[in-house]
Amino acid sequence: MSAFVVSEAVRCVECGICSFNCPLGIDVRGRARLGLPVAEAYCLTCGECVARCPRGTLRFEASPVFKATSDGMGH
Amino acid sequence: MADRIVIVGNGPAGLTAAETIRALNPTADIVVVNGDTHGFYSKPGLAYLLAGLVPQPRLFSRSEKDMADAQIRVVRGRAVRVSPADHRVVLAGDTTLPYDCLLLALGATAVRPDIPGISLPGVVTLDSLDDARLILKLAEGATTACVVGGGITALELAEGIASRGVETHYLMRGEHY
Numbered sequence A: 001m002s003a004f005v006v007s008e009a010v011r012c013v014e015c016g017i018c019s020f021n022c023p024l025g026i027d028v029r030g031r032a033r034l035g036l037p038v039a040e041a042y043c044l045t046c047g048e049c050v051a052r053c054p055r056g057t058l059r060f061e062a063s064p065v066f067k068a069t070s071d072g073m074g075h
Numbered sequence B: 001m002a003d004r005i006v007i008v009g010n011g012p013a014g015l016t017a018a019e020t021i022r023a024l025n026p027t028a029d030i031v032v033v034n035g036d037t038h039g040f041y042s043k044p045g046l047a048y049l050l051a052g053l054v055p056q057p058r059l060f061s062r063s064e065k066d067m068a069d070a071q072i073r074v075v076r077g078r079a080v081r082v083s084p085a086d087h088r089v090v091l092a093g094d095t096t097l098p099y100d101c102l103l104l105a106l107g108a109t110a111v112r113p114d115i116p117g118i119s120l121p122g123v124v125t126l127d128s129l130d131d132a133r134l135i136l137k138l139a140e141g142a143t144t145a146c147v148v149g150g151g152i153t154a155l156e157l158a159e160g161i162a163s164r165g166v167e168t169h170y171l172m173r174g175e176h177y
Helices: A017-021 A028-032 A048-052 B012-024 B046-050 B064-069 B129-140 B152-162
Strands: A003-007 A058-062 B004-008 B029-034 B060-062 B072-076 B079-083 B088-091 B096-098 B101-104 B144-148 B167-171
Touching (some): B004 B096, B012 B072
Parallel strands (some): B144 B167
């Protein structure tokens, strides 16, 4: 199932470890501190930011775009 | 709605408040008083700097330009007095800032316990980037270290120093973290 990175802003201490470890240089902290998802289409969802966040701010969440539906047509 | 908003403190709380207020009130005069000699960096992140998990430049979450773009004015200085009667904050050097609404987002600073030897060289606290730099310098030539405190900063600090190969002792009052 496809997933993307979401954040719980109240946990974020803005240390920047997430952005530092992103292999594509995405400003993960800029999203995390605002509670926004990492919505960049080119995000690899490699999990580096999720694994390295020392405060448990980030997690994967299933993307609704590709959620299975009863008719198989996305409806 | 208040038009002149002064926020004392440039940590995540103060900056988030400034940005949130700006989003709610596009015309307010928002001033952040920054008592640190550096810019806008993550103080909780200092423990991770010591652990080598993040380089110093990455601790800075916002630039001066970010603040200017959000039309948030930054005043370098240390607030020394609040005068509620006439709605003014007084900074060291007698600069005064008038306000309609004042937010004190000061965070916390480490307490130095009143014990013998507390002022000896090598006894330090971690409150600022300058403190972190000093600790890094001390750790370079150290073989042993002792961290005192039962909070998350002390625990992460102990981990950070130990990860540099320094034999680290961790003291806290309770039996468990």
